[in-house]
Amino acid sequence: MSCRSQYLRKVNYQGDGLRAGTCWDEGDLAKPQILIDTAHGDSHPGSVHLGRLAEEAKLSVAECRGKAALYAVTDMCDGIAMAHDGMNYSLVSREIMAFMYEIHALASPFDGCLFMASCDKSIPAQLMTMLRLDLPSVQVPGGAMLSGPDFMSSEILYGAGDRFAKGELTQQALSYFTMNCCPSPGACQFMGTASTMQTMSEALGLSLPGNALVPAYSMHLSRYAREAGRQIVANVGHDLRPRRFVSRKNFLNAMIVHAALGGSTNALLHLPAIAREVGIEISPEDFEDVNRRTPVLVSFKTGGQWPTELFWYAGGVPAVMRELGDLLHLDAMTVTGKTVGENLSALEASGWFAAVQSYLVNYRLTADEIIKTRKNPVKAQGSIRILKGNLAPDGAVIKLSGVDAAIHNFQGQAKVFDSEETAVAALLRGDIGPGTAVFIRGEGPKGSGMPEMLRTTEAFWNMPELSKSVALFTDGRFSGATRGPAVGHIAPEAAEGGPIAYLEDGDLIRMDVAARRLDVVGVNGQLLPPEDIDGVFAARKAKAPPLPAKADTPVLRLYKKLALGTDRGGGFGL
Numbered sequence: 001m002s003c004r005s006q007y008l009r010k011v012n013y014q015g016d017g018l019r020a021g022t023c024w025d026e027g028d029l030a031k032p033q034i035l036i037d038t039a040h041g042d043s044h045p046g047s048v049h050l051g052r053l054a055e056e057a058k059l060s061v062a063e064c065r066g067k068a069a070l071y072a073v074t075d076m077c078d079g080i081a082m083a084h085d086g087m088n089y090s091l092v093s094r095e096i097m098a099f100m101y102e103i104h105a106l107a108s109p110f111d112g113c114l115f116m117a118s119c120d121k122s123i124p125a126q127l128m129t130m131l132r133l134d135l136p137s138v139q140v141p142g143g144a145m146l147s148g149p150d151f152m153s154s155e156i157l158y159g160a161g162d163r164f165a166k167g168e169l170t171q172q173a174l175s176y177f178t179m180n181c182c183p184s185p186g187a188c189q190f191m192g193t194a195s196t197m198q199t200m201s202e203a204l205g206l207s208l209p210g211n212a213l214v215p216a217y218s219m220h221l222s223r224y225a226r227e228a229g230r231q232i233v234a235n236v237g238h239d240l241r242p243r244r245f246v247s248r249k250n251f252l253n254a255m256i257v258h259a260a261l262g263g264s265t266n267a268l269l270h271l272p273a274i275a276r277e278v279g280i281e282i283s284p285e286d287f288e289d290v291n292r293r294t295p296v297l298v299s300f301k302t303g304g305q306w307p308t309e310l311f312w313y314a315g316g317v318p319a320v321m322r323e324l325g326d327l328l329h330l331d332a333m334t335v336t337g338k339t340v341g342e343n344l345s346a347l348e349a350s351g352w353f354a355a356v357q358s359y360l361v362n363y364r365l366t367a368d369e370i371i372k373t374r375k376n377p378v379k380a381q382g383s384i385r386i387l388k389g390n391l392a393p394d395g396a397v398i399k400l401s402g403v404d405a406a407i408h409n410f411q412g413q414a415k416v417f418d419s420e421e422t423a424v425a426a427l428l429r430g431d432i433g434p435g436t437a438v439f440i441r442g443e444g445p446k447g448s449g450m451p452e453m454l455r456t457t458e459a460f461w462n463m464p465e466l467s468k469s470v471a472l473f474t475d476g477r478f479s480g481a482t483r484g485p486a487v488g489h490i491a492p493e494a495a496e497g498g499p500i501a502y503l504e505d506g507d508l509i510r511m512d513v514a515a516r517r518l519d520v521v522g523v524n525g526q527l528l529p530p531e532d533i534d535g536v537f538a539a540r541k542a543k544a545p546p547l548p549a550k551a552d553t554p555v556l557r558l559y560k561k562l563a564l565g566t567d568r569g570g571g572f573g574l
Contacts, residue, residue, distance in 0.1 A: 091449055126139050195308050
């Protein structure tokens with residue numbers, strides 16, 4: 001057994017004394033020392049239950065003759081941060097959490113790490129840390145929230161304030177939805193970014209098979225925490241470190257699963273950032289290629305039919321990987337010390353699939369109603385498309401789920417805003433009409449920290465007269481729960497002098513999803529040849545005033561100074 005702690009205690013006996021001050025005895029000091037680091041806190045439902053899971057894992061570490069110490073770095077919730085400047089901290093929080101997890105792991109003599117998180121930024125932060133460290137590590141996704149009545153989820157409150165203000169929602173209805181849409185701990189019940197990143201952890205092979213999106217209110221999740229405690233002690237014993245087995249195959253598997261599940265566009269930020277930790281480059285075009293050849297197998301809420309808890313009962317990520325079969329790299333290694341293919345065979349042999357699927361009897365459903373086959377998919381291709389053109393030379397992202405096919409070939413006049421707040425205010429005043437190309441700029445990583453535009457997309461979605469005739473474009477990003485025609489990650493962003501910085505009201509915009517194009521094709525509503533458009537934008541650039549300054553704090557200034565482009569994950573360029 002290779003124990004970092006056993007080396008360090010030979011040169012730092014004071015460390016032993018300080019451990020003893022936390023009620024360790026001499027026998028504990030001689031054991032493999034395991035860091036259990038979680039996103040536990042009262043911050044939101046995805047983190048509030050992780051302390052209990054950590055205690056379960058701590059018990060099984062002790063059963064396996066290890067000694068665990070519990071640490072925590074809690075996370076923020078984008079749903080709580082929505083509609084105010086708190087959203088600017090969302091993406092930067094991923095980087096800061098990764099730094100703190102790294103500090104916890106390396107500032108003390110730990111031999112292995114067990115990480116636990118449920119949600120958008122904490123899971124990628126932990127996965128980044130796992131690949132950054134040279135320590136055996138396992139990640140435990142924190143599971144899925146129970147659905148409310150009639151499969152209600154937290155999405156029902158998106159735009160609720162606007163509907164209430166317009167008299168479309170009574171105070172009693174608003175109160176009922178508020179108190180019943182999030183009835184348990186766990187990640188939100190739809191395939192938003194939190195649920196997406198849980199599935200990415202498992203598809204990468206960095207968490208135990210079947211762990212992603214376990215119903216968080218069930219004992220199954222506690223058992224996964226216990227099993228993860230046993231696994232990390234075994235991995236310390238075998239010196240099994242993620243940097244030694246994670247390869248491009250693992251990331252290709254994750255992208256294929258992402259396409260099959262119709263996952264959040266935020267994975268296009270998180271997976272490249274995680275891959276950079278081991279020197280693997282993932283481009284937007286890699287996602288495009290995978291989506292062209294991968295069918296969608298599950299119709300998830302928000303735009304589809306099923307909540308995430310029922311997905312797990314249908315067999316979860318293992319059932320999807322089993323169905324995808326030869327599309328995957330089944331020889332990719334995982335934290336179990338076995339390949340993906342070996343893990344799937346072990347689940348089959350143990351009766352795991354039959355056991356979890358038996359719960360569907362309670363809902364009068366069968367697994368194949370939820371997870372479709374390759375012969376009968378929800379869609380023949382994944383929903384992610386990468387658009388390029390004179391407006392997005394380095395690319396932009398659109399997710400076609402929930403986007404009316406009629407708008408795939410869109411032309412409209414631009415209406416340009418320098419913040420989400422001004423765009424929403426104009427929308428609520430009735431200043432935006434059908435056929436408008438709404439632009440929100442200055443919201444990329446270097447502009448304001450890259451907040452989500454969920455407030456805007458939900459406002460549009462709740463205006464049927466606009467939701468099928470207006471398209472939203474931004475250098476910011478979108479929630480995994482976004483519905484309707486929304487194009488994000490436009491690069492280069494405005495703060496880096498991308499063409500979006502010089503766009504003006506009345507410019508004519510054309511989006512052709514089939515051709516993967518996003519272009520300015522005219523000025524003042526009049527079509528112009530491409531060379532004339534280039535001349536117009538060159539002249540605007542030469543005399544353009546600086547973009548309006550955004551609200552700043554030291555951590556946001558640090559992030560904006562160091563942030564990479566969205567095509568490289570939007571992380572610190574260190």
